[in-house]
Amino acid sequence: MHNEDRVGRAGDGQDGRLAGRRADGEAPRTVIDGRYELLERIGSGGMGEVWKAHDRRLNRYVAVKGLLDRNAMTPGTQATAMQRARREAEAIAKIEHLNVVTVHDQVETDHQVWIVMKLLEARSLADLLSRDGILAVPRAAAIGLQVLQGLRAVHAASVVHRDVKPGNVLVRDDGLAILVDFGIATFEGADRVTRTGSVIGTPSYLAPELFAPASPGPTPASDLWALGVTLYEAVEGRVPFAGHEVWEVQENVRQSPDPVLRYAGPLAPVIQGLLITDPRERLDAATAEAMLREVLDDPALPGAGAAAAATHPPTEVSTPDPSAPPTPVLRTAVRPPEPVSPSPAANGRRSRYRSWQVAAAVVCVALLAGAGWLVAQGDGEDGKQGERSGAAEGQGQAGSGSQERWKDTHPTLEIGVKDDQPGLSKFDRKTRTYRGYDIDLAYAIAESMGYGKGEVAFTTVATDYRSTALKTKQVDLVIASYSITDDRKTAGPDGYSVDFAGPYYEASRGFLVREKSAKYTINDSSDLRDLGVEVCTARESTYEKALPKQGFTMAKSQPNTYQDCLDKLLDPESDVYAVASDDIILAGYVEANPGKVRRLENIQGAEGYGVAMRPGSPTLKREVCSALRTILAGRVWEDMYKENLSGLVGDKNPPGRPELTECEGF
Template sequence: MHSEDRAGTGAGAGPGRADDGAVSGSDERWAGDGLQRADPGAPQMWSPADSPAPGSPHLVIDDRYELREPIGSGGMGEVWKAHDRRLRRFVAVKGLLDRNAMTAGTQAAAMRRARREAEAIAKIEHPNVVTVHDQVETDNQVWIVMKLLEARSVAHLLRAEGLFTVPRASGIALQILRGLRAVHAASVVHRDVKPGNVLVRDDGVAVLVDFGIATFEGAEQVTRSGSVIGTPPYLAPELFTPGSPGPTPASDLWALGITLYEMVEGRVPFGGGEVWEVQENIRRAPDPVLRYAGPLGPVIQGLLITDPRERLDAATADAMLREVLGDPLTPHTGAAGPTSPAAHPPTTASEPASGPAPGPEPLGPTAPPEQQAHPGPGPGRRKWPWLKAATATLCVALLATAGWLVAKGDDPGGSTGTGPGSNDTASGGQGGGEPERWKDTHPTLEIGVKDDQPGLSKYDEKTETYAGYDIDLAYAIAERMGYDRDEVSFTTVASDLRSTALKTKQVDLVIASYSITDDRKTATPGGYSVDFAGPYYEASRGFLVREKSSKYTINDSSDLRRLKVEVCTARESTYEKELPKRGFTLTDSQPNTYQDCLDKLLDVTSDVYAVASDDIILAGYEKANPGKVRRLENIQGAEGYGVAMRPKTPLLKGEVCAALRDVLAGKVWEDMYRKNLSGLMGKKNPPGRPDLTECKGY
């Protein structure tokens, strides 16, 4: 990383900006949600002796791995983004030794132990375990070099969405479990299984990461400051019993059970900020209430048996999870399915006025509430006697849980476009001959939007609402489809997850500066195609650069080409393919959102000096950061924004196209522009109305 924009310095290793919850640059490519985010203005909890001081040249380990920026820091050390000079790729590097727990007398033994652990971890080869490329030893540290992942952690997704559907949680849990089985087969115990240490890639593959505190099965119990190392809500109770052998595979399975509970219930089962609080809650109420787990109830209960000798073993848990997924031959990877988009809380208008938290609704008669809360046996249960009963309960739950059926695509309302009463056909009708409407089978209109584009679509953390041109357009379309404002729900979708959100039926529509292109209509990344109505707005292409830069003098876009300035853009955007064709240089990897690119542009220690996007998006960023960034003149080409939906949904497309025609034909479109965009673009009146080319025939 260069730092030419830091006055008076030639190179430096200042920490990169990493906002909690953002999936960009240095944030969640390595999991570590238990680590503190690296922040330029915040002191680090651990400053390794091997780490370069700010303003000094980057530390190079083994004449090969150049430490560029810390991804996160915590009590157990730092994870660094590093550049592998030999293979010319970026990797994640982590030190295994806790320097706070080392003394001069214990350093030699600690080094020997860390060396053995690194060797064992490096031998693990499994698609659901982070790939370890190398191990390196310096004077007083043992480093493991791992693959740098571009993915979201389960913790990040839970913060955004609250909880997962049963199939999605089951698929992720099955992959974590299989990763753990590979880890345990190598005689290694992970010791910190939790949502923050599980990454979910865009293709749905879950990867177990962060072996910074791993240990050998049966090794001595390592403590720090008199307490067991780990994250309190995920620590197994046997770790605190007299004569405990320390971490074992069974304690990892307990942590998996806590993680699985959190995925489907939206919270940890045993709360508490300190270890003693968590353990006391386990002792008092060892059987947490299950509200939304459905067929996962027996699996969770089996993993959370307090006696490790009776706890569900890995092989049995694997079989039960496959049973929940309805596929006894579920492959080791991809079981989780595509990742769902991160979601903000609903807008104020779409929040229910009262009532319990939403959960799966039964298709038919179900057991009484008390039986639903505890689908398995209570205290005093034994592992093998209850397994058959648990399997029977699981089968009943599979038939009784509507949320399960809908998530698997068997929506009895016909949203798949097959079977009687399908709402994905244009010719269907209600029994009384009334024209069929999308609302008849979709009482809430789910719309995917952006949350980081001022003027277009911006999420307000204080009011928990969205605002902008796209949001007003969404409400206008919904109103013409028969929806009230409180019947519209918004979900945040990143650029590279828009098609996935439609494919997995997380949303009905996407109104998120989604450019209409032929490749997106035929085969989008991941093999998905989408259909469009529109365009409803046409934007020009442009660049945003730093207002002041000591490295480059940039007057127009030709300077970007001539100087080979690194340009950042959103992954799977049209710019990712278009700019290289025009001679521009892209950064090594593109983040999920334009906001992530902006964050890098504002970080004077980064190599990003320009952001490519639509002029309307860049205008919003420029206004929000006066004196820091400026726009260049637009380049050739335009982006026509469309309302996206799943293919073969003619009923929905017909209603959206009719709504768009009405909006564009009247004064509503002009009013929305003046309200949201005229101040950004410096033009009182909107550009010419686009032709609805994607609505021909509807």
């Protein structure tokens, strides 16, 4: 590396070390060390700015990072910034890994340190999230795995990054993820550039142990916490612990250490393990890597194969942590635990982490013993039944003379529900329980199938994640205002078909608008169509396809939940003027937001809610249909309506009982 005072502009009298005026007559460009011609600034942040530059000696493009607006710095600040820049170059130079930015050179000039790095044609993860809102689970897992592999190489070089966040992860179009910006990294033997006891970094990503009395300071575990925050943000669209200042974030960590996971799916155990507040109990890098590979190796997860291929693991994959026990990389049933009913913070997460290790160990022992454990656990998806049943999923064995029950092979009934629909299915944060019509129905079905309340586990699902939760076997049933449609029953190769029992309720269609609109007067749905104002609905709902055909103007991008639409409707800066959904869902939002929103008259059409399940599960469907017949024939259905829905719609009399058309033949 260089340590030479050689930088300037053309014509400043520094002999031939600098470029002359360009032939095209444009102003001369800065040339560093007579070699690196700065072309355009491509990024800035903190104390640094990054330029695209031309390496004249090797005739290639590179990225050159220098101090930002150094003339405005005080001498002390400038000295600190230069020392940090030297440390950044030294830290990166210690690491050679596909998922870590490569440093080519370092050049020092008067009051400036230039770091020459490989030019990456990529966007930051922060930019991707700003554009897309959230990432699909396979893509987030692929990016997370690569960042983790890069971090393992960083930590093996005795370096701690200290600022892992979406803005410091670049993602190329081919899926390759690269960890960048080692400006505040620390490593063994590095000179201190901050006061003893001070904590630097981005508040939302700082690990809680950094603020503990007698804190050891940044460690690899604190980098893993930041990775957990980054993964949470990638799949949930927000950071897990809100706050602009450090004290705000840490107070939220202390008060609510178990952030709710709505869309993480099979990534939930990884994220929860990385966000354990005690660094001694937090997932180690080796285990986290194995778990991420589990997610990507699951052929049932849509897009997992393509995302896994994009990771391009290097031959010199991460250096193993000698202090960590060997972790088997085997396919296990990585199912996210119930994200909204955690036990006390540390103990709950610790048990989830250990349960994964136990599951992996069980698989390992079973395989070594030649027990054929993985074959015996076949679920029988889509008519290809596992050896466990010998026929269709859950059916009795031939010649047994008895009909096997679903509970015989599924001791816990896993049910996907929503958590943001008052009256239907709402999660109470104080009591940490679900309440509503769908919940009562779920318990009634479970009771009919022989399950007690303690044998029913709820998992939160969003509108666009319901079929995925079934396909990936996170849940057995979905009872979540799931409208029965032919498209959902016969999805093409790009989708996933589901089977239904029901319908158990028929809802009308409608719109929700602001109580008072500053710009337009909206009296009925025709006003929405005539004015051309934006309508919001949940992604992959029936309204997303139907309303544009009826002449309504839809919001440019649809969120994952109706609650997100409601938030947009209530935002005075938003262009959304209406939310399209089922009347019973909208009625719940009106009750929860008195004086703020109102319903328009219902429009033509109805939504029949069904109990969804995986295709090829005749035993399960038979038992659910039997339960629904009993519920609809007696007073249970009417009592559930009066208890949960009559107050919302203002009608004590329940609607007509639907015909169980999806249960014919079962």
